[in-house]
Amino acid sequence: MMRTIVLAFALLLLAGEHRAGAESTVSRGAYLVNTILACGNCHTPRDADGGLIRDRALSGGLTITTPTFTATAPNITPDRETGLGDWSEAEIRRALIEGIRPDHGGLPGVPLAAVMPIGFYKALLPDDLAAIIAYLRTVKPVRNKVAEPVYRAPVHRAPYPDAEAGFTKADFSDPVRRGQYLVPIGHCMECHSTFSAGSSDYRGGLGRGGRPFGPALIQGLGSEWRGAVAPNITSDPAAGIGRWSDTEIDHAIRQGIARDGRRLNPPMAFVFYAGLTDADVGDIIAYLRTLK
Numbered sequence: 001m002m003r004t005i006v007l008a009f010a011l012l013l014l015a016g017e018h019r020a021g022a023e024s025t026v027s028r029g030a031y032l033v034n035t036i037l038a039c040g041n042c043h044t045p046r047d048a049d050g051g052l053i054r055d056r057a058l059s060g061g062l063t064i065t066t067p068t069f070t071a072t073a074p075n076i077t078p079d080r081e082t083g084l085g086d087w088s089e090a091e092i093r094r095a096l097i098e099g100i101r102p103d104h105g106g107l108p109g110v111p112l113a114a115v116m117p118i119g120f121y122k123a124l125l126p127d128d129l130a131a132i133i134a135y136l137r138t139v140k141p142v143r144n145k146v147a148e149p150v151y152r153a154p155v156h157r158a159p160y161p162d163a164e165a166g167f168t169k170a171d172f173s174d175p176v177r178r179g180q181y182l183v184p185i186g187h188c189m190e191c192h193s194t195f196s197a198g199s200s201d202y203r204g205g206l207g208r209g210g211r212p213f214g215p216a217l218i219q220g221l222g223s224e225w226r227g228a229v230a231p232n233i234t235s236d237p238a239a240g241i242g243r244w245s246d247t248e249i250d251h252a253i254r255q256g257i258a259r260d261g262r263r264l265n266p267p268m269a270f271v272f273y274a275g276l277t278d279a280d281v282g283d284i285i286a287y288l289r290t291l292k
């Protein structure tokens, strides 16, 4: 009798521990998805004023039109018919880091357009990737089918050197190195690097800005949105943010307010970065300071 009770108690403890582990995985995933990764910057629908429709989070969002494709960020909630409800964990993982859809469904095995930042998500540590997928499973399912993509040319993505090289947990004792991880997973440099002939330059043009965003490229940011050009965020004192204090850079990232007090426009994802911890913003700034 006593043994049964002890055994039952031990099992109960184990179950509790297991649940706590699962909860912290999901909460890590929620933090990543809703802050630095800003998946909703593309995947959450907006109203006519460009405001995020939060009760339909991740149910399908912006449409991107380039010379090579037109694609709408699909529904990534667990809805079975219009979202990821029927995708296995392995299938979601493959889509996120290889950019290939599952072998079932409407577009079996078809590669995702270059706008989906797969080249950056290759940097994700296995635990973080698992946390993201675990969180996506817990999001409220919303029914919403987005328009089918149109492809006019094969997919081309410029590889991002830091993501190709990869990271390990051991790197993270160094704040600069942690920032160097957060910047690719936030795909900051996809917008903030020089861009020409349909391709980003992540070597010579890393962080140097100049990429234009406008209503012909992005549809769904609201009727008032006129576009924006991503600025230079290297530490150059004249062209970049070299003369900005840490607080000023933090305000741009988390509040969307530039050094001169100007309100930043989307697609800069400050609405999402608002939720970043002080430590994470500090490490991002420490890394940006190292960009010549």
Ligand code: HEC
Binding pocket: 033, 037, 038, 039, 040, 041, 042, 043, 064, 071, 072, 073, 074, 075, 076, 083, 084, 092, 095, 096, 101, 111, 112, 113, 114, 115, 116, 117, 132, 149
């Ligand atoms: C810059 C915009 C952008 C960001 C940021 C982004 N996505 Fe996407 N994503 C897209 C677009 C656009 C597509 C559709 C591409 C196509 O149809 O070829 C897509 C496709 C997908 C797909 C495939 C869905 C399907 O039904 O085929 C998944 C899964 C996905 N994204 C998950 C995510 C997650 C998770 C994040 C955050 C970690 C994220 N995306 C961040 C734009 C984005």
Ligand code: HEC
Binding pocket: 183, 186, 187, 188, 189, 190, 191, 192, 213, 228, 229, 230, 231, 232, 233, 241, 249, 252, 253, 258, 259, 263, 264, 265, 266, 267, 268, 269, 273, 284
């Ligand atoms: C989807 C594209 C996009 C992404 C991703 C993005 N930004 Fe931006 N960012 C912009 C644009 C566009 C502006 C300028 C907005 C304006 O002028 O209204 C901007 C402005 C800024 C500014 C203000 C600089 C200045 O001179 O005014 C900073 C700092 C900045 N971004 C840092 C970051 C960091 C750090 C990340 C990643 C955590 C990031 N951005 C991710 C597009 C992006």
